[in-house]
Amino acid sequence: MxxxxxxxxxxxxxxxxxxxxxxxxxxxxxxxxxxxxxxxxxxxxxxxxxxxxxxxxxxxxxxxxxxxxxxxxxxxxxxxxxxxxxxxxxxxxxxxxxGPAGEAPAALAARASAGVVERDGVDSALVGVDGWLGAELSRAWRGHGPRLAGILRAAAESGAPxxxxxxxxxxxxxxxxxxxxxxxxxxxxxxxxxxxxxxxxxxxxxxxxxxxxxxxxxxxxxxxxxxxxxxxxx
Structure with a gap:
């Protein structure tokens, strides 16, 4: 390079x-x-x-x-x-x-994860997310603390160019x-x-x-x- x-x-x-x-x-x-x-x-x-x-x-x-x-x-x-x-x-x-997030797969996933985090906590939201992705999300999501669900919901409603x-x-x-x-x-x-x-x-x-x-x-x-x-x- x-x-x-x-x-x-x-x-x-x-x-x-x-x-x-x-x-x-x-x-x-x-x-x-x-x-x-x-x-x-x-x-x-x-x-x-x-x-x-x-x-x-x-x-x-x-x-x-x-x-x-x-x-x-x-x-x-x-x-x-x-x-x-x-x-x-x-x-x-x-x-x-x-443009608007709408029903984009990433937006749907963020909304669903926010609901599980609010209802059952981070551990439940990460059930079934294994391997390297599970490890990355476990570290990052726990680092956001009580802000996590709000961050997920806001992202799912945000627009892209x-x-x-x-x-x-x-x-x-x-x-x-x-x-x-x-x-x-x-x-x-x-x-x-x-x-x-x-x-x-x-x-x-x-x-x-x-x-x-x-x-x-x-x-x-x-x-x-x-x-x-x-x-x-x-």
Whole structure:
């Protein structure tokens, strides 16, 4: 992975998904970003409002690479729609819907989990969630304490950028998805990559992610690199 002059030295502010945490973000993105010559900032934010505040706080006058996982990708892309002059690039992993959440699988899952947490507690909400995903959610969800159900519900009601809005963000964008993830459908990632004027999509699998969290970050970073290279070549 050869660093590009346009990106090397930039700060990448990457946000976690719904009720996830900055630990997961660092595990996914730190190694591939270091190889590209970017500095990772992974805020310990959870709600949409906290994500936006973290992006605003990171802005010091120099364009940022922004993005995140799932809800974090939604919030970062929406921030880029509103502040295109503040963005040097996008890293968007596992987008879950476009526009209103509606009945998107990730929104339905968040609402259902919130109900179980409120009624029976975190342990019950995690029953049947095994392996690496169970371990990640157990750590992150317990870290949110009594805020967890509210965070899940608010995320499920939040909007993502529409394709038309994404069409106005003319910076290089790397979009990453898992081909076998029913909660973050590949078709959503494809639609985001099609809507963004300078985007490339790369994929991995949930099995690969379980063995190596950084495979998702590498997919996004390689997609960003390809998008930036294509832009320069053009």
């Amino acid at each position: 050869r660093p590009m002059v346009d990106l090397v030295g930039r700060t990448a502010v990457l946000l976690p998904g719904t009720a996830s945490d900055e630990v997961f973000v660092r595990t996914v993105f730190e190694e591939p970003l270091t190889q590209l010559g970017l500095r990772l900032t992974a805020p310990a934010s959870a709600s949409v409002e906290e994500h936006l505040a973290a992006l605003d706080a990171a802005w010091t006058g120099t364009p940022l690479v922004v993005g995140g996982v799932s809800l974090g990708a939604h919030v970062a892309a929406g921030w880029a729609v509103r502040h295109p002059e503040r963005c040097a690039g996008l890293l968007l992993a596992l987008p879950a819907w476009s 529409t394709p038309a809005e994404l069409g106005g963000v003319a910076v290089p964008a790397g979009v990453a998805a898992c081909t076998d993830d029913p909660i973050h459908p590949l078709e959503v990632a494809r639609s985001w990559a099609s809507a963004l004027p300078r985007a490339v999509l790369r994929t991995t699998t949930l099995g690969a992610l379980g063995a190596d969290r950084a495979c998702l970050g590498r997919a996004a970073v390689l997609a960003l690199l390809a998008a930036a290279t294509a832009t320069r070549a053009g």
